[in-house]
Amino acid sequence: MQIYNTMTRRKEELVPLTPGVIRMYVCGPTVYNFFHIGNARPFVVFDTLRRYLEYKGFNVVFAQNFTDIDDKLIRRAGEEGITVPEVAERYIQEYYTDADALGVERSSVNPRATEHIGEIVALVQTLIDKGHAYAADNGDVYFSVRSYPAYGKLSGQSIEDLESGARIDPTEHKRDPLDFALWKGAKPGEPSWETPWGRGRPGWHIECSAMSMNILGETFDIHAGGQDLVFPHHENEIAQSEAATGKPFARYWMHNGYININNEKMSKSLGNFMLVRDIAKEFDLEAVRFFLLSAQYRNPVNFSRELVEQADAALLRIRNARERLDEALAKPAPSSTAEDEAFIASVAEFRGRWEEAMEDDLNTADAIGVLFDFTRAANGFISEPRGEASLRAADALLRDVCSVMGILRHKKEEAFPKEALDLLEERKAARAAKNWARADEIREALKAMGFAVEDGKEGAKLKRL
């Protein structure tokens, strides 16, 4: 599989450190609020990568953290009059509510910063011991950027360029404006932990280094996140981690593009964000997931209600195909013919094309194109009775594709209210009597109740609208 590596700015063959195992780390949410659609993109995209790798037979160790101690949580706790752990716990649960609805599989591990304080402190101590970090007089500990000559290798910037562009940091505790905090000295009323250099709490960047290396090893395969994390977050992680261990940190760096609103980056600071929680009031989040996968993950995508509606309409095609196939599968099958053989061969081709798209740096847009091509072929093929083997081949492909893409996860709701079923019966009688006026009237009534009627060869069906 080819993966675009931000470090080398090229697509590279993904070769895991340990054959058959992929160790990956995705930067997770800071849990002080509900997450927005922009935050959702990496969750969905890298979940899809994980699912694909598992489909290919890899054992994927997938870690996504929760940042549960930082300025924003402290502020939030103050605003709500509750403790920082209470804020964290609440929004971790809210994260799961939205992530589950988006079809994001649970991580193998969900480390929380506060549960790894020991490793974080040890890592900071190592950096101090090796001369890469220093404790300032206010209890902060800073990483000395100039002590790590390779600094800037991920973002493609030299220390000098960064220096000239850096805004003046008001803090006087740093020796160099580029230095960043590994540890923040305790302030009154804030959560803090005891360390050899005084009480305090971890800085943001060091958490991810400590947790990822602790769980996945000092060198692991994939480190992923949004493009806005390239600098400084991931650059800093590399500096800290490699300075401490002397070994390469992550081997492949993957970064997803932004979600935009009117071609402008959606972000909490700009205030133009849309909460996944709010979108869920209007749309099935499966449509949102499908929308997110309808573009290649590195490209920016605009978000709008209209586009989710388009995605929803497109998804309906796949749902309908799924239903038609289920119905075909439920019928007695005639014995296979040469046409079945040919169809089975074409299914194998579709599978090949789909995998090829997925393996080209997770080109889900292209992969979806293959899915639709397959859908049309299958819909046409099953318009008449077909052998079991060919139906099963189609079923297996559709299942695999949907499973990797995380769509069509819901079971069909077959429980219709008695009132609706009675109306359907009455309509059947009316149609038998060729009383079309009454039949149409009932169809309208059912529509008003939220059900569509579809007349097929084997009678009428109800569908939820």
Place this chain on the structure above:
RNA sequence: GGCACCAUAGCCAAGCGGUAAGGCAGAGGUCUGCAAAACCUUUAUUCCCCGGUUCGAUUCCGGGUGGUGCCUCCA
């Protein structure tokens, strides 16, 4: 100022050296009592502009134009 990214139909979006996938929306048709779903046909003489390389460029190179992002918390 430094470092990147993007520009393909009404709306999305692949393709990235061999003559424009797919979806939504629209139009026509088959099926249907009428619909719906499904299927078929149709919708870009052309990929922001100008040069260059090439037998051949949407695809590579150079230069423009327009838009975006990172360099500060941010997915």
